[in-house]
Amino acid sequence: MIEGLPSGGDVPSETLLAGYFVAAPEQVRFSGLPSAEQLTSASDCLTDRFPDDGCWFGTAREALAACLPLQLPVDARLFALLVPSEHVGGFVADIRAAGTDEPVLLAHLDGQGADEAAREVADGGRELGWEVLGYDCGLLHTWLCNDLYEEGRLHLGVDTDERGLLPDRQAAVRVAAWANSREDTKPVTWFPAALIEWDTPIESGLAPVTTEAPAPSAHGSWWGRIL
Incomplete structure (x- = not known):
């Protein structure tokens, strides 16, 4: 389990940064x-990600x-997806087999074009939980x-929290192995992944979709310093 992001935002050595995305629970x-009030996922199936025409980004700056x-x-919040190193191969193989255009994911996970700075996680994030994902024809399931x-x-004795996420890496690894042993799921290689969240409202050029304006932060926002 990732106990916390080290200072400086480096990705833990046993995981790789897949990329950043913006989503609303x-x-x-x-x-x-x-049953979840704020189900959160990197999957295209259960949450809306933004923008619609390209939702993976190599840096937090680009996403914002x-x-x-x-x-x-x-x-809506900024997230990063981290994949344990030993599970990256199946993910990358499914991307390549699909023949879809995933320059960000391949750059980070397959080492093509992402420099060390791009593999650092921005300051201020926290581990939100773990999920089990699989890539099929351009979609994360x-x-x-x-x-x-x-x-x-x-059968496994696992359960999810109020976000629909598994509590730790061990539970996610067990679910992924069990899902890969079945023949009644999407034809994907299931893998465990951790979600990192930045719990700060995202600035946009238009008013957010809400009936009540959020209170401004007294200390400013971390994203305001990198844009």
Whole structure:
């Protein structure tokens, strides 16, 4: 388990930074899924990511700059996805097999074009939890959208938190191995991944989608210093 990001924002040695994305959590009340007020995922299936036409970014600066012209929900946040080193190969193989254009993911995970600075995680993030993902034809799927949640609770004794995330790396590794042993899921290589969140409202050029304006921070924001 990642106990915390080291000073300076370096990615822990046993993980690789896949990239940054901006997303808003979703309220989930569907049969077969965990009941969650703020389900959070890197998957394209269960949350909205921004912008619609390209949602992976190599740096926090690029992700935040891309959101400036948008009207974002007030609860949209910046995230980073970290993948344990030993699980990167299957992820990259599925990207290459799909033949889709993923310059950010491949640069970070396959070492093509990302320098050391691009592999550092921006200051201020915190580990939010773990999930299990798989890449198929340009989309990231999650184990939650493959009817595995109830069976996982029953057979593996794992459960998710109020965000729909697993508590630690060990639980995510177990779920990924179990999902890969099945033949009734998406044809993907399931892998564990950690989500890092920056719990600061994202500045945009348009008013956020909300009925109540958020209170301004007395100390300013970390993203204001890097844009």
